[in-house]
Amino acid sequence: MAGSLDIVGIERLRPLLDRRRVLAAVRDALVWQSQGLVQSPLPGQLQFREPPGDCHIKFGHVAGADTFAVKIATGFYENAARGLPSNHGLVLVFDARTGAPRVLLQDEGWLTAWRTAAATALAAQVLAPATGAIGVVGTGLQASLALEWLPETLGDRPCLVWGRDAGRAVALAAAASRAGRAVVAVASLEELLERSGVVVTATPSSAPLFPAGSVRPGTHLVALGADSPGKQELPTDLFAGAAHVLVDDLAQALDHGDFGAAVRAGSVAAERAVPLGAVLSGRVRLQRARDDISIVDLTGIAAEDIAIAALFCQLLDGPA
Template structure:
């Protein structure tokens, strides 16, 4: 029998999961070639502006395979809808029998992306974070901060968004747990923060290379298609360590793709995230580091499995 797990139940379950640890295990398996992850399927829309991604794959000798469809339609909030939508399908790897339909409306994609951001900060952010900089004001900006709480004690956060009203509303929504400061520009945010997370659908770079200070870590989240770019390509000239969630995907999308196209980064300098974690790479406090997250199907596999296992356990009680 195929389980259908709705969003309300998924939210309840994910409160009890260690998603950062799940992402770490998944990325290590991916870099160790223990997964089968085909190229991303993609649909791009102009009217209205949006994109849909089909990601799928499996971990070798595991119980399941997963197919995920996730979309982002950026006019949705004006219609009273979340920008992110989608679902995940989990199948028995040995028989192809559908085991679960996860009607998450894009929620699990948001969570697994934010958990990957926290994982990047866990290993590659400076030991002393003076301020976190968040570029963007959408749901991913919120979740990146939420997940960062598990790996950083810093609560000073600079915020920047294109829309001043949305940025002010985002700052107000953080409550007393954070000390938010609205930056006048991405330049100011970069000069004041040494842990920066970019999570916008920008197609023109926002973060100037000249503003990045020594000792800064950047997690780039928004550039998940060939056309998007949040960082000036010159950032990679200054970076001591450049990490891709997927070396293969960085050949066709993401900040690393844009930088190699621009000639500011040699592909041979890039290390894959799972490999970097296992190798125990250390950074000097003055190093500039960049982790480029384009989103890999192994993340969807790990989070779908975790939700399904917890659901099966709880429904047996």
């Protein structure tokens, strides 16, 4: 009586991955968000202590869309030691005219990973300096995807990676090389910051990864790790000296992003934040001077989850 729920596993989603279309969908989502077209209350969060973990629930509706989506993602970081994946995720797509559930995308967190990689690549492209390497801090899935996706929007540049665990950084570089991409694991974070024009931080850190003074003038930073209260990657005083500060969503960035930490520390005014989507749409035009430091704080937004879910539902339905 309620219609049937189509259940789609990751094995049906992976062959449909098309980076260009995901980039276009996530760009749309960021633009809609900046235009106030997305109903997306603050995400739900649960925190677990024994073992440590978290659950994020993002949900929303884009004005006029036929569907809405609820995305549930978990991260339990001690799973790896037990040979289990750290992240799980699924997306439920509902009919926005009847409320009936239509599709369960059992993506095991991959849709979130891909839309985050796309948002990172779009954020990197905005205000990226013309030269300098792509430097990625972190060695997890999102770091690995950043190294794959950033060349889509930035073009081919030298790629560097650094992580606290040097072995993992070397392994990540080796895996990239086997896939035909040149990635160098650098010996120190200082070296990465010195050589990179675009720096992506993709860690679960709860404290600044480096002092503000170690960031070279002319660097464009994209921070995507701070997705819950208590996480932080960038030093708050880096924002004081930044020429441009962009966010995917102001409310979320203030609630739990690096930007919010900087606002609470008095390093930057909340009014300084420019919506990434407004820059992507061309509504706001920013100019970078050679020595400007610029920052994009990504918290991950429901609009991206809705857009990538809608894209994959469309791809599942058949050739465009």
